[in-house]
Amino acid sequence: MQPQALTGGFTDPAVQSAHAFRSVMEAMARPGTLREISGAEPPAPMSRAAGAVLLTLCDSDTPIYLAGAVDCPAVRNWLSFHTGAPLVGPAECMFAVGSWSDLGPLSIYPIGTSEYPDRSATLVVECPQLTASGAILTGPGIKETAALSLPELAAFQDNRTLYPLGLDFIFTSGVRVAAVPRTTEVS
Amino acid sequence: MSAYNFAYLDEQTKRMIRRAILKGLAIPGYQVPFASREMPMPYGWGTGGVQVSAAVLIPDDTFKVIDQGSDDTTNAVSIRTFFERTAGVETTTVTRDASVIQTRHRIPEERLHEGQILVYQVPIPEPLRFLEPRESETRKMHGLEEYGLMHVKLYEDISRHGHIATSYAYPVKVEGRYVMDPSPIPKFDNPKLGDMAAIQLFGAGREQRIYALPPYTQVVSLDFEDHPFEATxxxxxxxxxxxxxxxxxxxxxxxxxxxxxxxxxxxxxxxxxxxxxxxxxxx
Known part of the structure; x- marks a missing residue:
């Protein structure tokens, strides 16, 4: 294990993860709103926002799938040291991380069961940029409409039709975070 | 304060609760199972609400606790003091100054705003529990959206009393999908559930369930065309x-x-x- 795997975690875990969680929760409760999240310094190519999301939510109980470029020794070692989360394939994961093109196809991820729709994967999508423009969002958490730079529309429209099953998405870019839960209609 | 981890709970427990809260927000009205912990207060004193509050609090929060609307009951005072000591947060009794409000059985009269979080203490999260005691069955009923039994119960109210006699914990349907127990709030408070600017989180400690309503979620109190819901x-x-x-x-x-x-x-x-x-x- 390289020494860089040992650094870059939360320096004050209880307080920093509390702040990070509030940002993620506000993002999930109000789809399309952009929040800042910080405290983690993961190795490249993982963004600081994605690192903070994983440190806040993941531990030995949450299998993670690393898709594409983030599936590198530096990130694997860093996640293993700081979270202890098992690294698995997409069909068994609770969280998946990667760029939009690396994460697909979405049909392989668990979407929950009709009795336990919460047993579905949360996808952390690394985006080159994240702005409040582009796709129009409506649904729970949104007063009238919101806008978010989504990588595409069809996948989110398909996901919406599975409700109450489906995937939930957290978008990260730099220190920015936004979210689109399965309830959100996109157009 | 330094004798405790911030907000009392250990970090692994908080992560587990936080994951449940996020799934709850993603599936409004669905009860997410979680591994409720022993808290330093008895079940029935708001252990579910306390665990949810502990998972969402940040040091900059201003915290308010109400018990049936009052800031001064034993339950409210003890929970407020608990978080003063374990999280070091400011506390208040003024509704609009609070960023997190934990409540037992009421929604404040004053309209809540976007920066706020309302945490409910829930005794029995399952709206169908008194109609069907088996969890295996109620879970199937939610899965199949089979809520006829609840309408029969409301209909029996009408045939016996001439009106829907349920006056608190009045069942609601969330986003046209899940029937949810809004906790034992008076039905007077039901209309506030829907068009709320604040995030609403529900914690049931003994029953080990967390559920949630994001802001501006469609929440409809169950009723009949000829016996419409009335907030009394x-x-x-x-x-x-x-x-x-x-x-x-x-x-x-x-x-x-x-x-x-x-x-x-x-x-x-x-x-x-x-x-x-x-x-x-x-x-």
Missing amino acids: KADHACSLCGSEDSYQDEVIIDDAGRRMFVCSDADYCKARQAAGHHGKDAA
Whole structure:
């Protein structure tokens, strides 16, 4: 294990993860709103926002799938040291991380069961940029409409039709975070 | 304070609760199972609400606790003190100054705003539990969206009493999908559930369930076309502040059966009195 795997975690875990969680929760409760999240310094190519999301939510109980470029020794070692989360394939994961093109196809991820729709994967999508423009969002958490730079529309429209099953998405870019839960209609 | 981890719970427990809260927000009205912990207070004292509050609090928060609208009951005072000591947060009794409000059985009269989080203490999260005691069956009923039994119960109310007699914990349907128990709030509060700017989180400690309503979620109280839902309250004005719009408690004041009606929301009543409104019994 390289020494860089040992650094870059939360320096004050209880307080920093509390702040990070509030940002993620506000993002999930109000789809399309952009929040800042910080405290983690993961190795490249993982963004600081994605690192903070994983440190806040993941531990030995949450299998993670690393898709594409983030599936590198530096990130694997860093996640293993700081979270202890098992690294698995997409069909068994609770969280998946990667760029939009690396994460697909979405049909392989668990979407929950009709009795336990919460047993579905949360996808952390690394985006080159994240702005409040582009796709129009409506649904729970949104007063009238919101806008978010989504990588595409069809996948989110398909996901919406599975409700109450489906995937939930957290978008990260730099220190920015936004979210689109399965309830959100996109157009 | 340094003797405790921030907000009492250990970090692994908080992560587990936080994951449940996020899934709850993603599936409004669905009860997410979670591994409820022993808390330093008995079940029935709001252990579910306390665990949810512990998972969402940040050090900059201002925290308020109400028990049936009041900031001054044993339950409210002890939970407020608990988080003063374990999380070091500021506390308040003023509704609009609070960023996190933990509540037992009421929604504040004052409209909540976007920066706020309302955490409910829930005794029985399953709206179908008194109709069907088996968890395996109620889970299937939610899965199949099979809510006929609940309408039969409301119909039986009408055939027996002439109206829907359920006056608290009145069932609601969330986003046209899940029937949800809004916790034992009076049905007077039901209309506030839907168009709320704040995030609403529900924690049931003994029953190990967390559920949630994101802001501006569609919440409809169940009813019939010929017996529409009605948010009722005691037909009196508050004896202290004179408010006719707030939900009121009936208080017996002597052994001759005399009674008074006062606002259940103590902060709302106090603010109105300070603003110069007075009821018939105001000192």
